[in-house]
Amino acid sequence: MGLAVSSAHAPMGTDASGRLSSQELIQIYRLMYLSRRIDDREILLKRQQKIYFQISAAGHEAFQVAAGLALRPGYDWFFPYYRDRALTLTLGVSPKDMFLQAVGAGTDPASGGRQMPTHWSSRELNLVSTSSSTATQVLHAVGCAEAGRYFSRHPETAERVEGDYRAFRNVTFHGDEVVLTCIGEGSTSQGEFWEALNTASNHKLPVIFMVEDNGYAISVPVEVNTPGGNISRLVANFPNFHFEEVDGTDPEASLRAFQRAAEHCRAGLGPAFVHGHCIRVYSHSLSDDDKLYRSAAEREADALRDPIHKMQMRLLRENILTAEQINALEKELEREASDAADRALEAPLPEVASIEKHVYSEDLDPRSAAFATEKAQVAGSRNGRSASGKGAAPKTMADLINACLWDEMERDPRIVVYGEDVADASREEALQEVKGKGGVFKLTSGLQAKFGSERVYNSPLAEANIVGRAVGLAVRGMKPVVEIQFFDYIWPAVHQIHNELSLMRWRSNGTWAAPAVIRVPIGGYLTGGAIYHSQSGESIFTHIPGLRVAFPSNALDANGLLRTAIRCDDPVLFLEHKRLYRESYGRAPYPGPDFAIPFGKAKIVRPGEHMTLVTYGALVPRALQAAMTASRDKGIEVEVIDLRTLSPYDWETIATSVRKTSRVIVAHEDMMSWGYGAEIAARIADELFDDLDAPVKRVGAMDTFVAYQPVLEDAILPQPDTVLRAITELHAY
Numbered sequence: 001m002g003l004a005v006s007s008a009h010a011p012m013g014t015d016a017s018g019r020l021s022s023q024e025l026i027q028i029y030r031l032m033y034l035s036r037r038i039d040d041r042e043i044l045l046k047r048q049q050k051i052y053f054q055i056s057a058a059g060h061e062a063f064q065v066a067a068g069l070a071l072r073p074g075y076d077w078f079f080p081y082y083r084d085r086a087l088t089l090t091l092g093v094s095p096k097d098m099f100l101q102a103v104g105a106g107t108d109p110a111s112g113g114r115q116m117p118t119h120w121s122s123r124e125l126n127l128v129s130t131s132s133s134t135a136t137q138v139l140h141a142v143g144c145a146e147a148g149r150y151f152s153r154h155p156e157t158a159e160r161v162e163g164d165y166r167a168f169r170n171v172t173f174h175g176d177e178v179v180l181t182c183i184g185e186g187s188t189s190q191g192e193f194w195e196a197l198n199t200a201s202n203h204k205l206p207v208i209f210m211v212e213d214n215g216y217a218i219s220v221p222v223e224v225n226t227p228g229g230n231i232s233r234l235v236a237n238f239p240n241f242h243f244e245e246v247d248g249t250d251p252e253a254s255l256r257a258f259q260r261a262a263e264h265c266r267a268g269l270g271p272a273f274v275h276g277h278c279i280r281v282y283s284h285s286l287s288d289d290d291k292l293y294r295s296a297a298e299r300e301a302d303a304l305r306d307p308i309h310k311m312q313m314r315l316l317r318e319n320i321l322t323a324e325q326i327n328a329l330e331k332e333l334e335r336e337a338s339d340a341a342d343r344a345l346e347a348p349l350p351e352v353a354s355i356e357k358h359v360y361s362e363d364l365d366p367r368s369a370a371f372a373t374e375k376a377q378v379a380g381s382r383n384g385r386s387a388s389g390k391g392a393a394p395k396t397m398a399d400l401i402n403a404c405l406w407d408e409m410e411r412d413p414r415i416v417v418y419g420e421d422v423a424d425a426s427r428e429e430a431l432q433e434v435k436g437k438g439g440v441f442k443l444t445s446g447l448q449a450k451f452g453s454e455r456v457y458n459s460p461l462a463e464a465n466i467v468g469r470a471v472g473l474a475v476r477g478m479k480p481v482v483e484i485q486f487f488d489y490i491w492p493a494v495h496q497i498h499n500e501l502s503l504m505r506w507r508s509n510g511t512w513a514a515p516a517v518i519r520v521p522i523g524g525y526l527t528g529g530a531i532y533h534s535q536s537g538e539s540i541f542t543h544i545p546g547l548r549v550a551f552p553s554n555a556l557d558a559n560g561l562l563r564t565a566i567r568c569d570d571p572v573l574f575l576e577h578k579r580l581y582r583e584s585y586g587r588a589p590y591p592g593p594d595f596a597i598p599f600g601k602a603k604i605v606r607p608g609e610h611m612t613l614v615t616y617g618a619l620v621p622r623a624l625q626a627a628m629t630a631s632r633d634k635g636i637e638v639e640v641i642d643l644r645t646l647s648p649y650d651w652e653t654i655a656t657s658v659r660k661t662s663r664v665i666v667a668h669e670d671m672m673s674w675g676y677g678a679e680i681a682a683r684i685a686d687e688l689f690d691d692l693d694a695p696v697k698r699v700g701a702m703d704t705f706v707a708y709q710p711v712l713e714d715a716i717l718p719q720p721d722t723v724l725r726a727i728t729e730l731h732a733y
C-alpha cells in the first residue's frame with residue numbers, strides 16, 4: 001500500500017451516504033499512525049543524542065488529520081504551531097523533511113537547520129514559517145486573510161512589478177481561500193489571541209481558529225489559563241463566527257466540524273472557531289516529565305482516549321481491517337518512518353558560511369544604487385493633492401512624510417496604511433462635513449479621503465494587532481505601512497517585531513519575509529511630554545537582526561528615506577521625531593515622487609577639521625547649534641555627521657572623518673548608558689584607536705525617565721549647551 005498523502009486530496013465523506021468510506025477511514029488511520037511513529041522515532045533519536053529537541057503531536061492526531069483533510073494545501077493558507085505534525089503530514093510535508101529538521105540538516109526545507117523540529121514552512125503548501133512564540137501566529141493568519149481578500153477584490157494589484165519589493169513577492173490568491181491557524185488551549189491566554197479574534201470577527205475574515213485543547217500548558221492545567229476551564233464558553237459572543245466544539249480524538253466528528261467551518265469561511269460569512277478536546281499522550285516535550293504534576297489516575301484516564309487506539313478499535317469493530325491487516329499496515333508505516341529517519345541522518349549539515357544569509361533580502365539591498373535617486377529631486381509643485389505638500393515653498397517634515405505616503409500609495413496599490421487614529425474618520429459618512437483626523441500628529445491626513453477606507457483605516461487599540469497583522473499581510477505580498485502612535489507604546493508590539501517581523505526571512509531560510517514598514521513618532525523636547533510621550537530607545541531595535549532602522553532629522557531625508565523604506569524588501573522601523581515634525585529647521589520643498597535616499601549613507605551636515613560629531617534625529621539641530629557656537633566663540637571647527645539610518649549605519653563616513661579629525665563625540669537624545677552611541681564609540685575605539693588623539697566622548701540623556709516639569713526635562717535631555725561642553729572638553733584634551 002502506498003501512502004495516499006497528497007496535496008490534492010478530494011473532499012472526504014461526500015458520497016451519497018454522507019459517511020466516510022472504508023478507504024477514507026484507512027487513509028485517516030495511516031496518517032494518524034505515521035505521525036505517531038515519526039514522533040516515536042524522534043524520541044528514540046533524541047535519547048540516542050542524534051537530534052536535539054522533540055515535541056510530539058501524540059494525542060492530537062485525529063483532530064489534526066481532520067483539519068488537514070478538510071482544507072486544501074497550496075490553495076488555503078496555514079499558520080500552525082509546534083505540535084502540528086499530523087496536520088502538516090496530511091498537508092503534504094514528507095516524513096523525511098520532518099527528520100531533516102530534527103537533525104538540523106542543511107537541506108532541511110523548513111529552515112536549513114535554523115529552527116527546532118516541528119517548526120513548519122513550505123511555500124508550495126502555503127505553510128508559513130512557525131515560531132516558538134505561543135499565539136503570535138494567529139495575528140499573522142488574520143493579516144494573511146486580509147491580504148487574500150484584498151487581492152481577490154483588486155486582482156490587478158497582484159501583478160508582478162519590477163523596480164521594488166514587488167519583483168520578489170510571489171502573489172497567489174483564489175478568492176475563497178481559507179486561513180487555518182492553530183493554537184493550544186493554554187496559549188489562548190495570550191493577548192494576541194484575543195486581538196486576532198477581534199479583527200477576524202469585525203472584518204468577517206475567513207480564518208479558522210483551531211484550538212487544540214489537551215488540558216495542559218506544560219504543567220499548568222486548563223482551568224488556570226481559562227476561567228471556567230472551557231475556551232468555547234468564553235469566546236461564544238464574538239459576532240460573525242461559526243463555532244464548533246468537538247471530541248478531538250474522534251477524526252470523523254472533527255472532520256465534519258472543520259468542513260462546516262470551512263464552508264462558513266468560504267462563503268464569506270466570517271471566521272470559525274473549532275475547539276477540539278484532545279489528550280497529551282506524552283509529556284509536553286521530551287524536556288518535561290508529566291509524572292511530576294499529573295496523577296496516575298488522570299494519566300490513565302487520558303490513555304483510554306488515545307485516538308490511535310480508538311481508531312484501531314473502530315477499524316476492527318466495523319470489519320474494515322483485520323488484526324493482521326492492521327499489523328501489516330503498522331509495520332509498513334513503521335518502516336516508512338525509520339527509513340525516512342535513516343536518510344535524514346545521512347544528510348549534509350548546514351554550511352557555517354551560510355549563517356548570515358537571509359538576515360536581510362538577498363534580492364534588493366536598500367543600501368544599493370537602486371535607491372540613490374537623490375538627483376531625481378524636482379523641487380517644487382505637487383499637483384493633484386489637497387494636503388500640505390503642495391507648492392514650491394519649504395515644507396515641514398510632517399508635510400513631506402505625508403507627501404511620500406500619498407505618492408507611494410498612488411504608485412503602489414498594495415500599500416495599506418493603518419494604526420490607531422490614522423484614518424480621517426472611520427464613520428465615512430462624517431467625512432461629508434468634517435475635515436478628518438488623519439493621525440494624532442496628522443501625518444496620514446487626507447489619505448483615507450483620497451485612497452478609501454479599504455486602504456487607510458483605524459486598527460483596534462492594540463499594538464501587537466497592528467504589527468502581527470502586518471506580518472501576515474506582508475508575507476502574502478502586500479505592503480503594510482503601519483503607524484504605532486507613540487514610541488512609548490510600542491512595547492506590546494515588540495514581541496511581534498523581535499520574534500516575527502524581523503525573523504521571518506532568516507528562520508525560514510529565505511522562503512518567507514515580512515517587509516512591512518512601521519512608522520513611529522519618537523522622542524522628547526516637547527515641554528510637557530513627560531514619561532510616556534518622550535521616550536527614546538532606538539538601540540533596542542538596532543539590536544535586532546533583520547530589521548532596518550531609519551531616523552531622519554529633516555524633511556527631505558524623511559521623504560527620501562521613507563520612500564526607500566516602502567520600496568525595499570526588508571522590514572523597516574521608521575522613527576520620526578515628534579519635535580522635528582513641524583520645526584523650521586530642516587524644511588525643504590517637495591522633492592518629487594521618485595526621490596529616494598539609500599540606507600546606510602550618512603550626511604556631513606557641517607564640515608570641520610578639529611573634531612567629528614556623530615549624531616542623528618533631534619540632536620542634529622542641537623549639535624549644529626553647538627558647533628556654530630564653538631566655531632564662533634572658540635574657533636573649534638566640528639564636523640557634524642547625521643547618520644540618517646541607524647541600521648545599517650555608514651561606518652565609512654564616520655571612519656573617514658575620524659581619521660581626519662582624530663577626535664570624536666557620539667551624541668544622541670536617548671540615555672547614555674547602553675545607548676546607541678555605546679556601539680559606535682566601542683567600534684571607533686576598536687578600529688580607529690591609532691587615529692585618535694583623545695578618548696571617544698559620548699553625549700546622551702541622564703539615565704532616568706523623562707519628567708513632565710520643563711525644568712526637569714531640560715536637565716534630563718541633552719541640550720545644545722551639553723554638546724558644547726563636550727566639544728570644549730574634548731578640544732582641550
Ligand SMILES: Cc1ncc(C[n+]2csc(CCOP(=O)(O)OP(=O)(O)O)c2C)c(N)n1
Binds near residue numbers: 083184214216217218
Ligand atoms: C510567548 C511564549 N511564552 C512561553 C513559551 C514557553 N512555552 C512553550 S509551550 C508552552 C505551553 C503551551 O501550552 P498550550 O498552548 O496549551 O499548547 P500545548 O503545548 O499544550 O499543545 C509554553 C509556556 C513560549 N513558547 N512562548
Ligand SMILES: [Mg+2]
Binds near residue numbers: 184185186215217218
Ligand atoms: Mg495545551
